[in-house]
Amino acid sequence: MLTNLRIFAMSHQTIPSVYINNICCYKIRASLKRLKPHVPLGRNCSSLPGLIGNDIKSLHSIINPPIAKIRNIGIMAHIDAGKTTTTERILYYSGYTRSLGDVDDGDTVTDFMAQERERGITIQSAAVTFDWKGYRVNLIDTPGHVDFTLEVERCLRVLDGAVAVFDASAGVEAQTLTVWRQADKHNIPRICFLNKMDKTGASFKYAVESIREKLKAKPLLLQLPIGEAKTFKGVVDVVMKEKLLWNCNSNDGKDFERKPLLEMNDPELLKETTEARNALIEQVADLDDEFADLVLEEFSENFDLLPAEKLQTAIHRVTLAQTAVPVLCGSALKNKGIQPLLDAVTMYLPSPEERNYEFLQWYKDDLCALAFKVLHDKQRGPLVFMRIYSGTIKPQLAIHNINGNCTERISRLLLPFADQHVEIPSLTAGNIALTVGLKHTATGDTIVSSKSSALAAARRAEREGEKKHRQNNEAERLLLAGVEIPEPVFFCTIEPPSLSKQPDTLDRTLGDKRHLVTVEVEARPIETSSVMPVIEFEYAESINEGLLKVSQEAIENGIHSACLQGPLLGSPIQDVAITLHSLTIHPGTSTTMISACVSRCVQKALKKADKQVLEPLMNLEVTVARDYLSPVLADLAQRRGNIQEIQTRQDNKVVIGFVPLAEIMGYSTVLRTLTSGSATFALELSTYQAMNPQDQNTLLNRRSGLT
Numbered sequence: 001m002l003t004n005l006r007i008f009a010m011s012h013q014t015i016p017s018v019y020i021n022n023i024c025c026y027k028i029r030a031s032l033k034r035l036k037p038h039v040p041l042g043r044n045c046s047s048l049p050g051l052i053g054n055d056i057k058s059l060h061s062i063i064n065p066p067i068a069k070i071r072n073i074g075i076m077a078h079i080d081a082g083k084t085t086t087t088e089r090i091l092y093y094s095g096y097t098r099s100l101g102d103v104d105d106g107d108t109v110t111d112f113m114a115q116e117r118e119r120g121i122t123i124q125s126a127a128v129t130f131d132w133k134g135y136r137v138n139l140i141d142t143p144g145h146v147d148f149t150l151e152v153e154r155c156l157r158v159l160d161g162a163v164a165v166f167d168a169s170a171g172v173e174a175q176t177l178t179v180w181r182q183a184d185k186h187n188i189p190r191i192c193f194l195n196k197m198d199k200t201g202a203s204f205k206y207a208v209e210s211i212r213e214k215l216k217a218k219p220l221l222l223q224l225p226i227g228e229a230k231t232f233k234g235v236v237d238v239v240m241k242e243k244l245l246w247n248c249n250s251n252d253g254k255d256f257e258r259k260p261l262l263e264m265n266d267p268e269l270l271k272e273t274t275e276a277r278n279a280l281i282e283q284v285a286d287l288d289d290e291f292a293d294l295v296l297e298e299f300s301e302n303f304d305l306l307p308a309e310k311l312q313t314a315i316h317r318v319t320l321a322q323t324a325v326p327v328l329c330g331s332a333l334k335n336k337g338i339q340p341l342l343d344a345v346t347m348y349l350p351s352p353e354e355r356n357y358e359f360l361q362w363y364k365d366d367l368c369a370l371a372f373k374v375l376h377d378k379q380r381g382p383l384v385f386m387r388i389y390s391g392t393i394k395p396q397l398a399i400h401n402i403n404g405n406c407t408e409r410i411s412r413l414l415l416p417f418a419d420q421h422v423e424i425p426s427l428t429a430g431n432i433a434l435t436v437g438l439k440h441t442a443t444g445d446t447i448v449s450s451k452s453s454a455l456a457a458a459r460r461a462e463r464e465g466e467k468k469h470r471q472n473n474e475a476e477r478l479l480l481a482g483v484e485i486p487e488p489v490f491f492c493t494i495e496p497p498s499l500s501k502q503p504d505t506l507d508r509t510l511g512d513k514r515h516l517v518t519v520e521v522e523a524r525p526i527e528t529s530s531v532m533p534v535i536e537f538e539y540a541e542s543i544n545e546g547l548l549k550v551s552q553e554a555i556e557n558g559i560h561s562a563c564l565q566g567p568l569l570g571s572p573i574q575d576v577a578i579t580l581h582s583l584t585i586h587p588g589t590s591t592t593m594i595s596a597c598v599s600r601c602v603q604k605a606l607k608k609a610d611k612q613v614l615e616p617l618m619n620l621e622v623t624v625a626r627d628y629l630s631p632v633l634a635d636l637a638q639r640r641g642n643i644q645e646i647q648t649r650q651d652n653k654v655v656i657g658f659v660p661l662a663e664i665m666g667y668s669t670v671l672r673t674l675t676s677g678s679a680t681f682a683l684e685l686s687t688y689q690a691m692n693p694q695d696q697n698t699l700l701n702r703r704s705g706l707t
């Protein structure tokens with residue numbers, strides 16, 4: 001657990017009190033004094049990253065490190081592969097936690113939600129910022145459970161690189177395939193970490209082979225294990241030809257020795273490593289022309305003379321181009337192999353400026369950021385995690401939200417450290433910020449400095465003939481950095497198939513004021529092809545225009561609120577036209593009363609109408625090995641599935657069709673069992689379809705407790 005110590009800087013008035021890690025508190029205090037920050041640090045600040053250890057840097061470089069030194073990474077994996085344990089070790093070795101958290105005891109930093117502790121799985125991802133050997137690493141812990149795929153997608157979008165963690169005894173598992181494909185979709189460079197090398201059944205060779213076979217990726221073996229399962233004690237650094245052994249007497253794995261492999265001490269291991277290094281050089285040369293030229297010109301006679309840095313630089317380029325993936329190994333639980341993994345993150349994964357984000361060229365130096373997560377804090381209200389792509393964010397800054405088409409103000413700016421936050425005066429491109437004060441910003445929203453800045457960027461793009469921004473809708477023409485979020489589907493909708501009319505009157509006296517409204521409304525079904533709820537308003541010609549003008553907003557608010565919660569299952573209504581046939585309002589009646597009267601009247605009309613439950617129908621795509629196609633099809637037939645097409649993709653079959661959402665609950669587990677974990681699937685909302693009367697009755701009876 002993180003232990004904090006509260007210090008009162010009595011002699012220095014600009015820093016009233018600071019919460020800091022007790023790791024080197026006096027050094028922090030002294031350095032802050034000397035640096036005189038432009039903006040006084042707030043009361044409940046945590047320690048400033050970068051001040052931990054012996055480095056004393058300028059405040060600017062601590063808060064805003066050079067962009068080339070930033071790594072925005074995520075850890076992705078199959079459930080239980082060890083993401084959380086690996087993250088905890090990373091935080092510990094980077095100096096951010098003082099003791100090792102244990103997922104099995106439920107006390108880890110990144111799994112901070114109570115629910116996660118109870119269930120032992122990572123649902124909400126937490127962004128964590130720390131420094132490693134002069135690099136700023138923003139680590140976003142992505143969840144791995146298949147039912148929370150959207151969470152994974154949101155996070156992946158803001159990553160510049162990722163570490164894929166594997167259970168070395170299981171190799172590539174079903175969920176690894178899903179997250180790997182998602183990373184492919186977002187073009188995210190990756191490195192692989194074969195975890196659990198200490199576990200019975202762990203096999204480096206098998207896991208590497210499964211990466212090659214199942215992920216169709218080219219593994220670059222940068223390490224070899226020393227021992228396996230019970231005998232696992234360290235790794236060989238193939239690039240450097242060194243062995244890294246973890247001291248058995250050191251419980252936390254902080255101490256390990258790095259020694260060159262020598263003929264007299266390790267002849268076998270040296271031979272194996274030399275072969276692996278030569279193979280690695282050939283492999284990289286095949287993928288990178290610049291490196292190939294170097295090898296051919298200068299080192300073709302003796303690969304041993306090739307400097308490690310040249311090979312490392314070429315591996316970085318190949319990783320960035322995603323033509324191959326570096327592979328490392330270790331055991332997070334037994335504290336082995338994590339420090340070299342961190343070295344590899346900084347060495348091989350790209351900095352933000354190396355990533356080619358298309359929309360950035362249009363924003364230039366203007367602010368463009370993506371809100372990728374919103375947390376709710378009881379005291380501070382919504383906390384919005386943002387990835388800054390360009391420009392600078394400061395506290396008190398007014399920002400424009402393109403998706404919400406609204407402008408609001410950031411009150412405070414924080415650097416995220418799980419549930420600890422460091423208050424800071426500004427943050428620049430490439431960083432992950434945590435903002436306080438934004439009430440209307442949601443996940444996936446694109447944040448810019450102003451509406452005119454967004455329009456200017458869109459115009460620049462249009463001038464350059466960006467075809468995808470030539471749509472009619474202005475909001476869509478603006479350049480979004482955002483995540484595409486599918487429509488929510490976990491609710492039912494109802495529509496009234498028959499017309500129904502309802503008069504009603506509301507007559508109340510509040511204090512000495514009489515509020516009297518009489519309305520007559522009609523509800524009738526309309527045909528639409530929209531997935532989104534459509535509600536139309538109509539007004540009879542006989543309605544007094546002046547009266548309508550002053551009360552129209554209140555009337556439509558009333559209709560909306562009635563349609564939000566319909567009489568069946570409390571679900572929203574869609575595809576309905578509400579006509580107002582008559583309206584009388586007593587002078588002095590408040591707009592709230594008008595809304596309330598209309599709402600009640602519409603509710604009654606809907607109650608009288610015949611109703612039909614619409615259920616979400618999903619587009620389904622299942623990718624499955626040929627051998628397992630039949631059981632998958634048989635199972636889908638039982639789920640009211642409607643197969644449209646079966647395609648062939650490499651060795652796999654891809655089944656494309658529709659299935660009602662209600663039939664697909666728990667499908668991931670069933671599919672895994674049916675196909676021995678070889679299949680993956682993707683779901684998205686297609687449309688809503690009317691349930692047949694029998695299914696509708698069963699559903700309604702079940703909900704009302706009758707069956």
Ligand SMILES: Nc1nc2c(ncn2[C@@H]2O[C@H](COP(=O)(O)OP(=O)(O)OP(=O)(O)O)[C@@H](O)[C@H]2O)c(=O)[nH]1
Pocket residue numbers: 077078079080081082083084085086103104120121122143144145195196197198199330331332333334
């Ligand atoms: N033997 C062994 N067990 C490990 C290792 N790393 C993690 N584990 C165990 O594997 C289990 C899952 O570890 P987590 O770190 O929670 O895995 P996760 O990938 O974060 O899991 P989710 O949060 O559920 O997605 C726990 O019981 C860990 O103690 C390792 O290196 N070796």
